[in-house]
Amino acid sequence: MKFDTPATQNPIDQLKVIGQSVNRIDGKFKTTGTAAYAYERHDVAPNQAYGYVLGASIAKGRIRAIDDTSARAAPGVVTIVTTLDTPPLALGQMNYANLFGGAEIAHYHQAVAVVVAETFEQARAAAFLLTVDYETEAGRFDLAAEAGSAEPVGGDSGEGSDSGPGDRVGDFEGAFAAAPVTLDHTYTTPDESHAMMEPHATIAAWQGEKLTLWTSNQMIAWSKGSVAKILGIPKENVRVDSPYIGGGFGGKLFVRADAVLAALAAKAARRPVKVALTRPLIVNNTTHRPATIQRVRLGATRDGIITAIAHESISGNLKDGPPETAVDQTKLLYAGAHRLTGMKLARLDLPEGNAMRAPGEAPGLMALEVAMDEMAEKLGLDPVEFRIRNDTQVDPGNPERPFSQRDLVGCLTLGATTFGWDKRNPKPGQVRDGHWLVGLGVASGFRNNLLAKSGARVRLEVDGRVTVETDMTDIGTGSYTIIAQTAAEMMGVALDGIVVRLGDSDHPASAGSGGQWGANNATAGVYAACVKLREAVAQRLGINSADAVFADGVVRSGNRAVPLCEAAASGELVAEDAIEYGDLSKKQQQSTFAGHFVEVGVDIHTAEIRVRRMLAVCAAGRILNPKSARSQVIGGMVMGVGAALMEELAVDTRRGFFVNHDLAGYEVPVHADIPHQKVIFLDEPDPQSSPMKAKGVGELGVCGVGAAVANAVYNATGLRVRDYPLTLDKLLDRMPDAA
Amino acid sequence: MADAGAPVGPESPVMANVAFTVNGKRRELDLDIRTSLLDAAREHLHLSGSKKGCDHGQCGACTMIVDGRRINACLTLAVMHQGSDIVTIEGLGQPDNLHPMQDAFVRHDGYQCGYCTPGQICSGVAVLAEIEAGIPSHVTADLNAAPEATADEIRERMSGNLCRCGAYSNIVEAMTEIAGRPA
Known part of the structure; x- marks a missing residue:
């Protein structure tokens, strides 16, 4: 049809x-x-053996030799496939580092071997008997240090969020210089991990030339094609099956090492093999959301009309890897006659950066929407009112192109009324509740409908x-x-x-x-x-x-x-x-909109930040099932709280890897971090989107939340932190007097 | 108990026989002694409702109720549970015979991808029992009074069960309902 x-x-x-x-x-x-999730499909193939993956312990260089003598002799070992036994495999779709094969190491924990044994315990024990002789090369691991050499680049997240290396409308520099009120700030967001609860896992079985993968994957057709390409076999010979997926958030958009190694191991073992990436391997072996350094410049008239808006972002990635498209939403979210968006990309030797829930917009709005809050204060305007004054019903770079529907103003005004925004004290650091400094924050949410x-x-x-x-x-x-x-x-x-x-x-x-x-x-x-x-x-x-x-x-x-x-x-x-x-x-431009409202308390003695209330008002087409759609939105809001307050992959800039590569070191929100969450949908069927008149909503929930939290922290304390996450050490020595 | 008759050394796995009750049924297994209780259930008994999210006691997806207490089944070896009474998610209720907590999770949409869900539910059932038994938590204000199943108590006690989909708000509502309080 x-x-x-x-x-x-x-x-x-x-x-x-x-x-x-x-x-x-x-x-x-x-x-x-x-x-039944991928690793649990005991019934699909008989006689499954266990594969255990070993990751590289260097970030860059090559393998001189792998000694597998002891491992092969270990009890229960069926076979071992090492990367030296295998020619470098072709890259899958949107994949920038070899998943396996050859002597070169492109990033830490890149897979170097899979050990197959009769039991999990035997495979694990034997894997640690492998001795890998590495030749280490120097690499580039520090985004801040490489930012100066970053090259202008266009890019596409693969999820529709794209931008050129420098997209201009009008004369940004001239308008910015002429504007009576201006803002120019730089914000940073760290590398983040999807940290889905189910590790990447696959059972592989060959029947002659035909391969079946029972796996955990978001994009079945892409992945069927990628498996064929990576393994050099006809697409018709590949079947991929993923009836249940224990979370993905973009981390399972693409075929990863579990699937490839299960397939190679099953071929070598001549029997079905199942492989799960161990939790400590996932962060560095698979993909992550790349860190960004974002500069936002705003110029406005004294009555708060934006005349100049610029958003530039620097991120890093492996060779041929894409930039994080953090500037994209700035092309469409607010009016303004003179505009500039641009991206630069630094070459890094960290693991592969790729899509994570709302790639581009999630980190981009964490910068833009704090800048809007700062600008509103400079103008002496309420931040809700400032956003409303700069609403646009058309694509600002292409004014003959309207939005199919756009009720950002409705989201913000209904949100403000529902949340009790009128009780917010515009002067920060004024509201106390016992030992808590209390603040309210707002941000717009934006994500395209694709x-x-x-x-x-x-x-x-x-x-x-x-x-x-x-x-x-x-x-x-x-x-x-x-x-x-x-x-x-x-x-x-x-x-x-x-x-x-x-x-x-x-x-x-x-x-x-x-x-x-x-x-x-x-x-x-x-x-x-x-x-x-x-x-x-x-x-x-x-x-x-x-x-x-x-x-x-x-x-x-x-x-x-x-x-x-x-x-x-x-x-x-x-x-x-x-x-x-x-x-x-x-x-017509199809997009989804939200007004995110957050109340935080900041402990006046310790600077501990607690989220006390959250509200999202969403305009995202017809809502097909309000119960499950609401869950998508609150889940995004939880991830937004994580991004604002705790999530950060710590980079070891000497050894070149993410240090906190498990669920204890990489902190995500827990029950105690999340209050009751309220969501309101402005149910508005959009006849332009499809016969369903629906739009996406799952990523809108995360877009803007981080900034709303940061803005609430500012309103509570009067302290502006422009480097995420907002951990208490960034506030503590500046906290207002407790007296 | 280790099989004392077989030659045992670093070259071959040490096996042991263990017997325990799982979901009311006596089960007996010969296991490599390195086998966690979680892997004994998932790989040997094919009770894969208990999930392996981290294998390090960091996520709670493997939560089982053993001898009346919730534990991370990935952090304990199966052979340490000789004679134990073990309840897994499969023992709480079945698709057409849901435990009230499972039913409340469905009605309140207290899950999304479902991978942390069995652990959340086992923890949730055990948490309410802990509160009922008067066991205090970090947020219990008055140690001389019986703790109540408030949202704060539930959030504190459930914080060892991660949910990356972010269903926390709904899980607290499901548990609050089962605890007999208005949501």
């Missing part, structure tokens, strides 16, 4: 099932431990049930449930009459899970397939499909009413289709 004109009235608009806060259909499996082709197959079974098959994944996002809701709405059957099968590359290729594009595109693909199935049903029942109404398990047309299952009485009906998009999103 080609979607190239705005949606009109369609069966989804009935909202009998869609738009309802139904419980997740996979909930009873996840809560009972019966949902359209991507997505396919599905639907079956009307003989027993009247409807089965949906697509390679779409559910990484905690609620895909199972909203897909079932879509099929139930379209076919007029109850939710429990729908079976959803996800994550199998033998199913039609979907948009997959990334860039908050999954929900709208994947359900639109199911919609397209259901339209075809409705036609097939009508044809078999001899009903005119144009006026057929599907409801309550019955198909009605004129005076006729036939049970839906009768259409399958003579055999199941199968329909397959995909949603494909025209240029609607080029004519």
Whole structure:
């Protein structure tokens, strides 16, 4: 189905099932431990052996030799595959360091061997008997030190967030010099880790030339292609299956070493092999969100109209790796006649930097939205009012191009009312609650809505049930449930009459899970397939499909009413289709918006920061399931708190690796860090987005939260910290007098 | 108990027989003594509801209730549990026979990806029992009074169970409901 004109009235608009806060259909499996994740698929292949991965203990250089004599002789060892036994493998999609093969070491904990044994304990013990002789080379590990040599570069996060090396509108320098009120500050964000709860894991089995990977991956079709490319085998010989994924956040967009090593090990062992990356290996072996150094310049009139806006970012990556696209949102978020956005990229020898939840916008808004707070104060304006004054209903660099929908102002004003913003004291450091200094902060949230082709197959079974098959994944996002809701709405059957099968590359290729594009595109693909199935049903029942109404398990047309299952009485009906998009999103900008409000308390004696209240008001198209969408948003808000207050991969700039590479050293928010969270959706169906009239929401939840926290800390203390995370050591020696 | 008859040295794994009760059923295993209780469940009994998030006692995804107390099953060896009474997530309830805490997690959407969920639920059940038993926590203000299942008590006691999807707010509501207090 080609979607190239705005949606009109369609069966989804009935909202009998869609738009309802139904419980997740996979909930009873996840809560009972019966949902099987990759490493747990004992039943899919017999005689599975255990693989244990050894990572490089240097950051850069080469391997002279690997002595595996003792390891091979260790009890239970089946086989060992070392990187010296294997030619350098091809790179997968959006992959910039070899996952395996050859003597060169490009980053710390790059995989150098996999040991396969009868048990996990035996494989682990034998792995530590390997002796690797390294020749270490000097490397570049310090972004601040390399920033001066960084080259201008354009870039694309792979999730639609992209910018040129220097994009200009008007005359920024002239307007900035002429502006009566200006701001020029530099902000830094650290390297961050996805830290999803399920480690990357794969079971691999070969049947002749055919390889099956039961793995944990967000993008099945991409990964099927990447596995084929990396291993040099035809795509048709690869099957990837990921029905349950224990979190990804971008860390499982791409094929990683677990999948490649399981495949190589299974070939060498001539039996199925399962491999999980150990927790301490994940941070340096896989990808991370790169650190940024961001400069924001704002020029405005005295009454708070922005006339000049510039946002420049420096990040680092391995050779050929992309920049963190932290400036992208600044092209679209606020008005201003004269504009500059630019990026520079330094070459670093740290592990591979890549997409993490809202790449670009998440760190970018942590800078821009603090700058907006600082500028509002300079202007003597309320920060909500300053943002409202600079709202734009068109793409500022392209004024003939409107937003399809944009109610940032509604998000901010409703948020302000709901949160009690009028009680905020604009003068910082004034509000006390016992030993706590209390402050309120606000930030805008922004993330684009992305359209991507997505396919599905639907079956009307003989027993009247409807089965949906697509390679779409559910990484905690609620895909199972909203897909079932879509099929139930379209076919007029109850939710429990729908079976959803996800994550199998033998199913039609979907948009997959990334860039908050999954929900709208994947359900639109199911919609397209259901339209075809409705036609097939009508044809078999001899009903005119144009006026057929599907409801309550019955198909009605004129005076006729036939049970839906009768259409399958003579055999199941199968329909397959995909949603494909025209240029609607080029004519009008599709984005999602939020107003994030945060209250913090800062201990006047210790500078400990506690988040006390959080609110997000989101404008993100039709909300397909308010319950699971709200969970996506609060989850993003939790990650935003982490980014603001604690998350930081510490770089050892001499040895070239992230030091705190486990869940004790890399701190993420825990229960005690998170208060009750409130979310309000401005439900606004967008006919430009798809027949579902929905948009992404999963990444909007994280976008802007970090800045709202930082702004609240400033309002509480009067101390501005421009280097994330806001740990207490950055406040303590400047804290106001406790008396 | 180690098999004293077999030759044992650094070259071959030391095996031991261990018997315990898992979810009400007596189970007996011959295990490499390096096998954690978590791997005994996941790899030997195929009870994979208990998750391996870190294998270092840092995340809580492996939480089981052993002899009435919640523990990180990755931090204890199976052979240390001879005779123990072990409850895993599979023992609390099943898909068509949910434990009230499992049901509350579903209704409050107290999970997303689901990987930390079994540990959260086992911890949640045990936390409410700890409060019921009068065991104080770091945030208990009055050590002479019985602790109550307040949101602060729940958050403090649940903080060893990480959830990267960020379902904390919903988990606290699910537990508060089960504790019999208004959410």
